[in-house]
Amino acid sequence: MACSLLLSLSFLLLCIVSDSASSTKLLLPIVKDDTKTQYFTSFLVGAPKPTRVYLAVDLSNLWSWFTCDIYGYKSSSTFKNVDCDSPKCATYGGIGCVSCTSGPPTPSCTNNSCGADAYSPWSNMLYSGGLVGDTISLYTLQAQNPAQISKASLRDFPFTCADKGPLKGLSPYTKGILTLARRPVALHAHISSAFKVPHKFALCLPASSASIAGYNGAVYFGGGPYYLPPTSRIDLSRSLVTTPIVVNPNSTAPIYTVGDPSIEYFINVRSIKVDGTPVRFRSSLSFDKDGVGGTKISTMDPYTVLHSETYKALTGVFVSKATTMKITRVASVAPFGACFDAQTIANTKTGPGVPIIDLILDGKSPVLHNKNARWRIYGANSMVKVSNKVLCLGFVDGGSSPRTSIVIGGKQMEDNLVEIDLEANKLGQ
């Protein structure tokens, strides 16, 4: 609900939250690569001549990393090694010690460094390197003048340099990953301690690629209030529907030590409804004894991925509800399994006029008169335009034995403010 000024005139300000309270807000812009459906940010690293880097925003990565050499980031007066025997390395969850002793230390060649791995979900390999810290640039929104964006800098932001191996599958606009996973080494944790702001962040993923305004999405750090033009008198943090963040006791990372919990953001989905009708399926949505199952959010999956049985049940109810609305089904377009004639779908304030999907969540919400929390998905977030004539239900079949039962993907989060509160362990949207 929040952040969705879909059809407003100020679409360029879609995700730009103004802040009329006394505090300033820290943020990084987010841009969408439409062809890959990936979301990335950009900032400057190092001194005295900073390097601009473009990194995919990921909620699941162990480390932030980029290809230092490709960006020409080879020396910096503000970079520091994170020593492998330092308390910082232990806090960050460093993996052993890495040594590179060919000549004077550079960001991609440090001696006695805290071990870290560069990885993307599409690369079948990890690139191991040393963890370093350097100054990066952030933006702040000014209290009195929301159009006025100024710069802030953050020292010792931890990341590792990689070669081009782990770039596989990433948008060609990016050469690395910024992690926002549930981990002390993630940017949100570092911002929270450096600027003494609440340990929260909120994503507003843009629905379209960059506009003439430069960017139309953002990640905000430090929590609300969130004021969104043009109704900037309403604080969106008060209308967020929240549900507890649950910890999957079994790691979902590419490498881990037995006993490590997952660093991703899981929530409990109890049931799914389409226009109020429950979707019936037998497969469980909870974790089994090995942490298989559950529901997580992911910016690296363009569309929500469901266990096959759940997917078929949801599609079945959706198609029959759509049929009663006189929406005509047409041949499917991969990867989607339910596509419709766009001419038979009305345009509404909330996007294409299709059945509404509700994920019913744990927790009662005061915003919903103390009913169960829900993640409501209107046409704007459920339908993907594959051509001028065809709109498809933007959910995909994840097979019959997925690691996670429901992966809520980027499309379903676009133009919605999704807040992760790491103090109260709640997800709000």
Ligand SMILES: *[C@@H]1O[C@H](CO)[C@@H](O)[C@H](O)[C@H]1NC(C)=O
């Ligand atoms: C690398 O670090 C180790 C451990 O601190 C040290 O003994 C060694 O001399 C260092 N090597 C170089 C080339 O700096």
Ligand SMILES: *[C@@H]1O[C@H](CO)[C@@H](O)[C@H](O)[C@H]1NC(C)=O
């Ligand atoms: C999952 O975690 C539980 C609790 O820590 C543990 O007993 C179980 O062996 C783990 N399963 C796997 C496959 O690691």
